[in-house]
Amino acid sequence: MERTNIRRIVVSGALGAVSAVMAVTPLGYLPWFGGASLTIMHIPVIIAAILEGPVAGAIVGLVFGVTSMVKAATAPIGPLDPLFANPLVSVLPRLFIGVVAWGVYRLFRGKLTPLAAGLAGAAGGITNTVLVLGALGLTAAAQLSGTFGVSTSALPAVLATIALTNGLVEAGAAAVFTSAIIAAWKGVEGARGASRLSDEERRQP
Amino acid sequence: MKGIEFFRNVSIGRYVDVDSPVHRLTPVAKYLWLLAIIIPVSISGSTTVVLASSIVALACTMLARVRVGFLLRGFVPVLPLFGIAAVFQAIFSWPGDTSAVLVAIGPVSLSLRELLAIASMGLRFVAMMLAIGLFTSVTTEGDTARGVEDLFAPLARLGFPARGFALTIAVAFRFIPIVAGEFESVVKAQAARGADFGAGARGPIRKARAYVPLLVPVTIRALERAEALGEAMEARCYGVGPATRFVRSVGGYVDTMARIGAVTYLVMALASPSLLGWR
Numbered sequence: 001m002e003r004t005n006i007r008r009i010v011v012s013g014a015l016g017a018v019s020a021v022m023a024v025t026p027l028g029y030l031p032w033f034g035g036a037s038l039t040i041m042h043i044p045v046i047i048a049a050i051l052e053g054p055v056a057g058a059i060v061g062l063v064f065g066v067t068s069m070v071k072a073a074t075a076p077i078g079p080l081d082p083l084f085a086n087p088l089v090s091v092l093p094r095l096f097i098g099v100v101a102w103g104v105y106r107l108f109r110g111k112l113t114p115l116a117a118g119l120a121g122a123a124g125g126i127t128n129t130v131l132v133l134g135a136l137g138l139t140a141a142a143q144l145s146g147t148f149g150v151s152t153s154a155l156p157a158v159l160a161t162i163a164l165t166n167g168l169v170e171a172g173a174a175a176v177f178t179s180a181i182i183a184a185w186k187g188v189e190g191a192r193g194a195s196r197l198s199d200e201e202r203r204q205p
Numbered sequence: 206m207k208g209i210e211f212f213r214n215v216s217i218g219r220y221v222d223v224d225s226p227v228h229r230l231t232p233v234a235k236y237l238w239l240l241a242i243i244i245p246v247s248i249s250g251s252t253t254v255v256l257a258s259s260i261v262a263l264a265c266t267m268l269a270r271v272r273v274g275f276l277l278r279g280f281v282p283v284l285p286l287f288g289i290a291a292v293f294q295a296i297f298s299w300p301g302d303t304s305a306v307l308v309a310i311g312p313v314s315l316s317l318r319e320l321l322a323i324a325s326m327g328l329r330f331v332a333m334m335l336a337i338g339l340f341t342s343v344t345t346e347g348d349t350a351r352g353v354e355d356l357f358a359p360l361a362r363l364g365f366p367a368r369g370f371a372l373t374i375a376v377a378f379r380f381i382p383i384v385a386g387e388f389e390s391v392v393k394a395q396a397a398r399g400a401d402f403g404a405g406a407r408g409p410i411r412k413a414r415a416y417v418p419l420l421v422p423v424t425i426r427a428l429e430r431a432e433a434l435g436e437a438m439e440a441r442c443y444g445v446g447p448a449t450r451f452v453r454s455v456g457g458y459v460d461t462m463a464r465i466g467a468v469t470y471l472v473m474a475l476a477s478p479s480l481l482g483w484r
Contacts, residue, residue: 006435006443013376014431017384018424020377027388030416040420047424057372063377073330073337075279083281084335159294175293180417181424 012056015044016063023067036128046124049098057098065091093131100127121178122171129167221342227269231456232352242336262335271408276338280426291323305344350375368448
């Protein structure tokens with residue numbers, strides 16, 4: 001199937017659904033130590049951008065953002081959820097994830113495909129972290145200071161720390177997933193060979 | 206992974222099947238009112254505007270015969286957050302705060318401006334919850350997708366692909382229960398083969414790699430379904446000839462007034478603080 005308008009529509013819709021399901025169920029959150037969790041819900045956005053271009057990436061980003069906003073407004077669970085009910089925080093930053101990921105993928109496309117996909121995934125994850133934290137800092141400085149227990153002037157330092165620790169790890173996870181999915185879809189062996197379940201032992205050939 | 210749950214019944218928002226003046230509006234009118242409430246609540250700095258929008262949202266909820274408690278149910282677990290934020294507002298004073306001091310206990314004082322800030326914070330969230338929850342309660346999934354197309358119809362004449370956009374959303378809605386079922390069956394299948402999804406793994410990269418056998422199959426299957434759907438649409442000549450639709454929603458006099466009312470409210474809410482000098 002060549003790249004047609006229909007293909008862009010259905011791929012965006014399908015990946016938008018994947019992102020929405022990951023947002024409203026516990027599936028989108030990888031448990032990490034310390035009670036925090038890594039989110040992987042931006043991965044379908046990156047995939048859409050790589051496979052179908054920046055417009056598809058922006059649309060899936062829009063679906064992701066709106067879903068997280070609706071979820072924050074109808075079923076909030078964490079302390080940061082009320083802040084995500086603001087579309088400037090939940091929707092606007094997510095529109096750019098796909099665009100950035102597509103740009104990075106285009107840059108490196110000539111080289112090894114899984115590597116290019118991994119870099120695009122990392123770039124998308126970093127975009128998500130930086131833009132969302134930036135939007136939070138700009139719109140809700142007072143509430144964030146209250147939640148973290150610091151004064152408003154110390155807030156940028158706190159956000160920067162979160163961006164570096166949580167953000168870099170999320171970028172790494174996004175790179176892993178993106179390169180695995182793109183490699184599987186394009187029929188290319190992944191960077192480390194086919195994936196395996198964590199309990200299987202490596203067999204000797 | 207935690208217990209294997211049944212994801213098949215996942216839904217975003219709940220439709221309440223009741224007949225009310227709000228339910229009878231066209232999707233475009235509902236969208237316009239949603240935007241008329243959300244936009245001022247998100248970006249306006251004026252407490253009065255936020256309060257007015259909250260009252261409007263409350264009025265619409267009661268007009269739609271949806272119980273307010275139903276929509277605000279999710280607010281309860283978040284109350285502690287506002288309590289903590291309120292305490293911190295009281296402890297740290299704004300520089301140059303000259304408003305009347307309401308309560309003073311030793312070095313900690315709560316001024317009028319701080320009280321307004323706390324109330325505004327809470328009200329913003331309540332208004333968002335009411336508006337978004339109400340919208341999902343009065344709008345069916347089909348109407349949500351069709352409403353998007355109707356909403357952008359004026360732009361379609363300028364080349365904006367309103368039909369394609371609305372179709373993407375409709376496809377996403379239709380795929381959500383399917384994808385959720387896929388997640389569930391992949392989780393069970395991999396667990397039956399001894400996968401633990403990184404429960405004991407150290408290091409985030411290793412944990413992430415353990416999730417790969419879940420995420421990759423589900424995404425690939427979703428993409429394959431998308432391809433099949435696209436071929437089916439092409440086989441039915443989608444994209445050739447003018448776009449037609451089976452369900453058309455035509456509003457009457459009340460609906461047109463509602464649309465005009467929404468736009469008027471939005472403009473007034475955004476413009477009045479600067480024009481009238483409200484705080």
